[in-house]
Amino acid sequence: MQPLLFTVEFRRKMAELSQHDRQEWLASLAAQLRRDPSPALQQELREVARGCRLPLIEAIQKHLGPFDPLHLRAILEVPRERFVRTEDVERSAEDVPLPLDDEGLATISAPHAYLLSFRLLELGPGDALVELGTGSGYGAALAAFIVGSEGRVATFEIDETLARWAERTLADQPTVAGHCADAVTSAPRWGGGAGKVVVTFAVESLPEAWAEALPEGGRLVAPVGGRDKEQRLVLVQRKGGRVASSDHGAVRYVKNRSSR
Numbered sequence: 549m550q551p552l553l554f555t556v557e558f559r560r561k562m563a564e565l566s567q568h569d570r571q572e573w574l575a576s577l578a579a580q581l582r583r584d585p586s587p588a589l590q591q592e593l594r595e596v597a598r599g600c601r602l603p604l605i606e607a608i609q610k611h612l613g614p615f616d617p618l619h620l621r622a623i624l625e626v627p628r629e630r631f632v633r634t635e636d637v638e639r640s641a642e643d644v645p646l647p648l649d650d651e652g653l654a655t656i657s658a659p660h661a662y663l664l665s666f667r668l669l670e671l672g673p674g675d676a677l678v679e680l681g682t683g684s685g686y687g688a689a690l691a692a693f694i695v696g697s698e699g700r701v702a703t704f705e706i707d708e709t710l711a712r713w714a715e716r717t718l719a720d721q722p723t724v725a726g727h728c729a730d731a732v733t734s735a736p737r738w739g740g741g742a743g744k745v746v747v748t749f750a751v752e753s754l755p756e757a758w759a760e761a762l763p764e765g766g767r768l769v770a771p772v773g774g775r776d777k778e779q780r781l782v783l784v785q786r787k788g789g790r791v792a793s794s795d796h797g798a799v800r801y802v803k804n805r806s807s808r
Contacts (some may be wrong), residue, residue: 562599570600574629582634593637597629600641601722608643608660618673619666622693623659631656631686631717636683654710655802656686657748665769666694668783668796669744678738679703680731680770681748685714685724691746692721699723702742702771704731707807732806735761747771750779750801754793762786771801 562570574581578592605620629640636646645661648654671677673696679688682705691701701724705711711728718724727737731747738745743763747770754772762768766786773779781796 551619552577555781556593558599559602562596562602567603570596570641571638573654574600574640578629578634578637593629594627597627597637597641602627604641604643608663612660612664615663615667616672617669617702618694619663619671622690623663623666626654626686626689626722628659628686631684631689648710648713651671653802653805654683654707656683657801661801662687662690664796665746666779668769668781669746669767671695671744673745674698676742676745677701678734678742678745679748680734680745681705682714682726682799683710683748685726687746687748688714688718688724688726692724693716695723697723700725702727702735702738704737705727706730730806732804732808733757743767745769748801749804750774751804752777754782754784759784759786762791764789770780771799774803 568734573596577589577596581589581593601624605623609615609620629637632640632646633648639646643658644662645655645658666680671691671694675695676699677695679691679701680687684705685794688701688703695701703724704727705714711726714726718726732755738761743766745768750771750773752774754770758768764786768784770782771779772782779799779801781799782793783796784791784793
């Protein structure tokens, strides 16, 4: 079988399919790949999944936009199906979080969640980003696409199994440095040039060390809340030597796994 090309005709065909049909196509390809991981099937899966993300991007932009076109392009181009569990490939183009383990301790966030955080950070080409909570590496891959060859991403993951998974998925990302470490206590390892920080798990309160590590003009976005408190997406900024925070709505993330 020859790999499908992402042509106008291909886009038109994808647009004509229902969500169920797109999921069935993805599921069928994923099943075939488990039996025969040929390059042709891998390319077809990538193109089909990419086509399935077109309606996803349109819906996110319509309901939560506007977003930076570069951020939207990252959602289109970064193959989310590579970062989910095999049994969840058919759902990889949906705007939903998906589990990364059987215990529900870790998830790959919904695509719109990354866009909301990156928008608050004003993430762009050449930026240095610190990500706290690598998961399977999807967020770091999105960020690497956005910051480009002149930028860099440092990402920290407390779970050894997830850190090894991310090491594989991010092996082709030269601007990403992955660390298996407790993200809560990672501030001394961020480096002075890390002016933007994104947190992918909820903390009950922001650690003082995180705010203290922000340079002048630095930004940090984190879900804050826990136990009986509603989680809120909080932006922290350092301006004129002072740190200020602002609330940007309700969110739902996995809980902090650190003992700190």
